[in-house]
Amino acid sequence: MKSSGMLDSAEKERYKRQLMLIGDEAQSRLREATVFIAGAGGLGCPVALYLAAAGIGRIVIADMDRVEITNLNRQVLFDETSIGTEKSVAVKERLQRLNPHIRVEAITATIDDSSAGTLVGSADIIVDATDNFTTRYSLNRVACRNAVPLVHGAVCGFDGQVATIIPGKTACFKCMFPHPPPTGPAPVIGTTAGIIGMIQANEVIKYITARGSLITGQILLWDGLSATIEYVPAERDPACSECRQLR
Amino acid sequence: MIIQVKAFARFRELFGGEFLLTLPDGSTTGDAVEKIAARVPGGKEALYNEEGTIRPYIIILINKKRLSGDDRAARSLAGGDELALLPPVAGG
Ligand SMILES: [Zn+2]
Numbered sequence: 001m002k003s004s005g006m007l008d009s010a011e012k013e014r015y016k017r018q019l020m021l022i023g024d025e026a027q028s029r030l031r032e033a034t035v036f037i038a039g040a041g042g043l044g045c046p047v048a049l050y051l052a053a054a055g056i057g058r059i060v061i062a063d064m065d066r067v068e069i070t071n072l073n074r075q076v077l078f079d080e081t082s083i084g085t086e087k088s089v090a091v092k093e094r095l096q097r098l099n100p101h102i103r104v105e106a107i108t109a110t111i112d113d114s115s116a117g118t119l120v121g122s123a124d125i126i127v128d129a130t131d132n133f134t135t136r137y138s139l140n141r142v143a144c145r146n147a148v149p150l151v152h153g154a155v156c157g158f159d160g161q162v163a164t165i166i167p168g169k170t171a172c173f174k175c176m177f178p179h180p181p182p183t184g185p186a187p188v189i190g191t192t193a194g195i196i197g198m199i200q201a202n203e204v205i206k207y208i209t210a211r212g213s214l215i216t217g218q219i220l221l222w223d224g225l226s227a228t229i230e231y232v233p234a235e236r237d238p239a240c241s242e243c244r245q246l247r
Numbered sequence: 248m249i250i251q252v253k254a255f256a257r258f259r260e261l262f263g264g265e266f267l268l269t270l271p272d273g274s275t276t277g278d279a280v281e282k283i284a285a286r287v288p289g290g291k292e293a294l295y296n297e298e299g300t301i302r303p304y305i306i307i308l309i310n311k312k313r314l315s316g317d318d319r320a321a322r323s324l325a326g327g328d329e330l331a332l333l334p335p336v337a338g339g
Binding site: 161181185232 | 255256257259264303304306308311312313315331333334335336337338339
């Protein structure tokens with residue numbers, strides 16, 4: 001991680017239009033932050049792209065898969081030349097071309113209960129861009145243990161959901177979703193993943209720069225067919241197996 | 248009595264987004280879900296598992312308050328209540 005301090009002139013030029021909005025201090029905070037992105041698929045691609053552009057100083061992205069042609073309707077960081085490449089590596093290469101001021105680390109690995117803690121490391125915030133609840137429960141466990149926020153996102157068809165979890169303060173992922181829905185290849189239109197990924201990336205930026213309010217204690221539901229957003233409340237479960245001891 | 252039903256995501260496509268449901272006085276959430284399941288082909292499979300209980304991953308809210316445990320089927324309803332059914336999505 002770069003040491004904290006003044007932005008150099010190249011950074012001031014690159015981030016000019018957002019420095020007008022958030023200022024140098026917030027930009028330095030983005031530069032000092034480490035974000036762990038779990039998954040380099042339909043959600044992970046837009047999340048990583050916009051966080052890199054915004055100047056997150058260290059992005060760690062983990063995915064076990066290689067790029068396939070069927071990914072290209074929604075995984076917007078890849079193109080036909082990426083097919084067969086490890087997704088995390090393809091993302092890293094693309095992001096480093098976009099923004100050489102940041103550091104991107106690619107990990108090709110399965111995220112499960114035995115690996116999640118090591119993979120997440122000392123990240124300041126975790127982005128759930130995975131495609132199954134088993135992995136999400138593993139990430140939630142690490143988020144609760146490390147007391148770092150987890151930004152959950154999921155999509156199916158034209159529908160999506162987002163929730164930000166602040167362990168010990170708000171409902172955790174297990175409080176929200178105590179039972180996993182069935183998994184399988186979900187039908188998805190790229191725009192749904194793009195919109196949900198954007199909302200997740202926006203949560204990360206707000207959290208790191210301490211601006212606005214986060215989607216906590218509730219689940220944001222996006223309905224792409226009517227272009228509407230609704231919220232359903234999500235309270236902490238006092239008997240939650242993952243977060244009941246946290247204050 | 249008449250209650251308002253709100254269905255999200257996949258359930259919106261299947262059952263309709265918002266509709267009114269007429270039930271006998273004294274009905275429970277379980278009675279309401281049973282009636283909703285019978286509205287369309289495939290409704291029962293969407294809402295119930297093989298053991299005949301409401302699929303545990305479906306989030307059920309009454310007047311924006313989530314039901315858990317036995318309340319999911321046994322909570323008694325009053326006219327004007329809003330019952331929401333939400334199947335979480337899982338893709339990424
Ligand atoms: Zn919890």
